[in-house]
Amino acid sequence: MSSIHTDARDTDESFFLKPFNERVYDIVKRIPRGKVATYGQIAALIGSPRASRFVGFALHANPEQGVIPCHRVVFKSGALAPGFAFGGPDRQRKLLEDEGVRFIDSGEQVVVDLSQCRWKA
């Protein structure tokens, strides 16, 4: 790789030192269709398995609609985010179901079947 600049963040086009957010997007965009990843999983891929909360925050902070499949990111329990910003939790569930993700209808709590749809890096 090219030489490392002291303060790459000073440049907006720093490819070496991307913001945490962008790293999250990179991982989320790599999730294949029909699978879902958990916040902890993504955080682990980034290098900080404890930054799971920040992963979700990153998605909510810069939800590039059509670019970042936020609907493929779910809790470790399989539940969806409390405030999905795509049009409602029903919308997300439909999107995932349309991709082939299985859902477990536990009464009113609808969670993704991580047992089969959990994306593995």
Next chain:
DNA sequence: GTATTGACGCTTA
């Protein structure tokens, strides 16, 4: 430089 926040995750009461 300190304090607060934040789509989570885990431990403890």
Next chain:
DNA sequence: GTAAGCGCCAATA
């Protein structure tokens, strides 16, 4: 078995 709180990491005010 259920409920609540704390902690982690990073960014922002």
